[in-house]
Amino acid sequence: MLVAPSILSADFGKLNDEITAICTAGCDLVHVDVMDGHFVPNLTIGPVVVNAVAKAATKPLDIHLMVENNPFFVDLFAPLKPRYLSFHIEEEKHPHRLIQKIRDLGISPAIVLNPHTPPSLIEYLLEDLDMVLLMSVNPGFGGQKFIPSVLEKALSLKEMILKRNAETLIEVDGGVNDTNVKALADAGVDIVVAGNYVFGSDHYKNAIDSLKV
Ligand code: DX5
Ligand code: ZN
Numbered sequence: 667m668l669v670a671p672s673i674l675s676a677d678f679g680k681l682n683d684e685i686t687a688i689c690t691a692g693c694d695l696v697h698v699d700v701m702d703g704h705f706v707p708n709l710t711i712g713p714v715v716v717n718a719v720a721k722a723a724t725k726p727l728d729i730h731l732m733v734e735n736n737p738f739f740v741d742l743f744a745p746l747k748p749r750y751l752s753f754h755i756e757e758e759k760h761p762h763r764l765i766q767k768i769r770d771l772g773i774s775p776a777i778v779l780n781p782h783t784p785p786s787l788i789e790y791l792l793e794d795l796d797m798v799l800l801m802s803v804n805p806g807f808g809g810q811k812f813i814p815s816v817l818e819k820a821l822s823l824k825e826m827i828l829k830r831n832a833e834t835l836i837e838v839d840g841g842v843n844d845t846n847v848k849a850l851a852d853a854g855v856d857i858v859v860a861g862n863y864v865f866g867s868d869h870y871k872n873a874i875d876s877l878k879v
Contacts, residue, residue: 667851669877670695670728670837671870672861673719674710674808681715685722688864691871695728695749697839697859699808702733705757706806713742720746728859730778730839732805733757736764744771752776752799755787765794776837780805781813785823792832797857798823803840808861812841817853824854844876851879 671693676684685696698716703709720727726749733739736753743751751773758764761777768775774796777788781801788798800819803810820836827834838850839859847858858877867873 668694668857670697671864675861675865820853
């Protein structure tokens with residue numbers, strides 16, 4: 667299992683130290699939640715702050731867009747060269763076009779599914795995607811309770827990926843901790859995002875290690 671701590675739960679008063687700490691503690695990606703106050707009822711950070719995160723990070727960025735007007739935000743964050751740039755399918759009329767745009771910018775495209783969104787909606791996009799992110803909470807806030815139906819969804823998505831001979835990775839985001847990570851691994855999940863569990867612990871390395879099942 668790869669681990670991507672969500673910096674939403676970091677102490678923003680000492681963001682630089684927090685990023686250094688999770689990278690030193692062995693995280694695989696640095697998950698950055700971008701919220702616009704429209705698609706979700708919360709507002710987070712823009713490219714100025716994410717640029718500071720990118721400079722401090724020794725691991726690649728995994729930028730999760732929770733916004734309206736995806737193409738505008740793709741253009742805004744692409745210069746920071748994240749490894750992954752993911753957008754919500756619920757907010758995109760032309761996902762195939764946007765996937766191509768992200769790939770042409772040299773970034774791995776990913777699509778995010780809210781808890782109610784079936785994986786069948788993106789079946790014909792799987793070959794073009796490097797990752798699918800399944801939300802296991804309603805997007806907008808850290809520290810929420812894990813929604814277990816994501817396990818069933820991961821299983822059927824994995825089946826779809828294998829059937830199509832695609833190499834798409836599955837990431838799960840929201841309420842992940844050491845009690846549910848094993849079930850996620852068994853369901854075929856490759857990467858977990860964890861905010862509260864990592865940044866709320868008093869030993870980041872132990873917390874990250876406990877998710878590497
Ligand atoms: C929620 C965000 C998540 C969140 C995860 O909208 O996408 O990345 O920060 O935080 P935890 O692990 O605390 O649920
Ligand atoms: Zn996220």
